[in-house]
Amino acid sequence: MTDKGRWVALAGIDGAGKTTQVRCLETILSERDYRVRSIVQLDTPMGKYVDKILTLGLSHKYKARIRALVFGALNYYMMSIIEPELEEYDFIITDRSPYCAFAYLVPQGISLQWIETIYRYSLCPDVTILIDVPVSLALTRKSADERVAVAENGFLENVRRVYKDMVDKGLMRQVDGSQSIEAVTKSIVALITRM
Numbered sequence: 001m002t003d004k005g006r007w008v009a010l011a012g013i014d015g016a017g018k019t020t021q022v023r024c025l026e027t028i029l030s031e032r033d034y035r036v037r038s039i040v041q042l043d044t045p046m047g048k049y050v051d052k053i054l055t056l057g058l059s060h061k062y063k064a065r066i067r068a069l070v071f072g073a074l075n076y077y078m079m080s081i082i083e084p085e086l087e088e089y090d091f092i093i094t095d096r097s098p099y100c101a102f103a104y105l106v107p108q109g110i111s112l113q114w115i116e117t118i119y120r121y122s123l124c125p126d127v128t129i130l131i132d133v134p135v136s137l138a139l140t141r142k143s144a145d146e147r148v149a150v151a152e153n154g155f156l157e158n159v160r161r162v163y164k165d166m167v168d169k170g171l172m173r174q175v176d177g178s179q180s181i182e183a184v185t186k187s188i189v190a191l192i193t194r195m
Contacts, residue, residue, distance in 0.1 A: 005035070005086040008192050009097030009125035011163060013156045015138030016131040016177050017184060018095040024185040025093050025192075032193075034090040039081065041096045046077040064108035071101055072118035079123045091192065097128040099166055107158035127195060129188055130163050131177035 008025070010018040019040055026038040041047045050070045058066055075098055082092050098119045105115055133141075135156045167174045175187040 005089040005091055006126040006192065006195055007082055007086065007092045007094070007123070008188075009094045009099075009128045010131055010188075011097055011100050011103065011128050011172060012131035012133065012177060013135065013138050013159050013163070015141040016133045017141070017181065018131060020181060021131060021184060021188060022093050022095045024181060025091075025188060028185055028189055029091055029093075035088065036091045036093065037085055037089045038093045039078070039095075041074060041078060041094060044074075044077070044081070046074055050074045064105060064110050067108075068101065068105050068110050068115060068118060075101070075119065075122055083123060094125070097125045097172075098122045099128050099163075099172060103159045103162040103166070106162050107155060127192060128172035129191060130167055130172050130174040131184060131188075132160070132164070132167075132174050133177035135160060137178055 010021055012018050022038045022040055026036045029036045042051050050073070053070050054067065078094065082094070085092055101119065102112070102115055106112060138156065163172075164174075166172050173191055175184055175191070177184055179187070
């Protein structure tokens with residue numbers, strides 16, 4: 001490892017296990033004497049505000065645009081935390097990356113160019129890891145998130161397709177999220193400790 005830490009971001013559809021893996025990775029890597037900071041974005045002070053905004057009775061016409069903007073703002077807030085802490089920690093592990101915006105917003109009809117404009121000055125993770133699970137499995141793990149219509153019209157299938165396209169383009173790595181929690185953690189640890 002270099003002196004500067006690595007930002008590892010997890011990605012995946014709702015119910016893929018991102019939050020679970022953030023916590024598991026922090027435990028395992030800490031036990032191996034790495035300095036680790038884990039951040040669940042919606043648990044941060046700003047993330048809690050974002051969560052409240054997303055539960056407002058927003059007009060369907062503007063919901064996706066508002067979601068794009070508030071997650072964009074949350075991303076820049078996260079940068080203000082992550083960038084200085086990369087000097088202090090070996091790994092910063094988060095449950096989202098800027099790529100998540102693309103995966104969730106493109107299927108909602110938001111143009112790729114508009115999303116790119118929002119994230120133009122964004123810090124990118126050193127690696128984003130897709131925890132890939134079939135939609136049918138994800139829906140058994142987590143009830144439908146009222147902020148995004150996950151179960152209707154194949155929405156999560158479309159999100160998963162965008163994620164897999166990003167893997168194919170080399171923008172992120174992929175692990176099989178349908179394995180046991182321990183096996184998924186082991187796969188991710190193997191990827192990130194070779195960086």
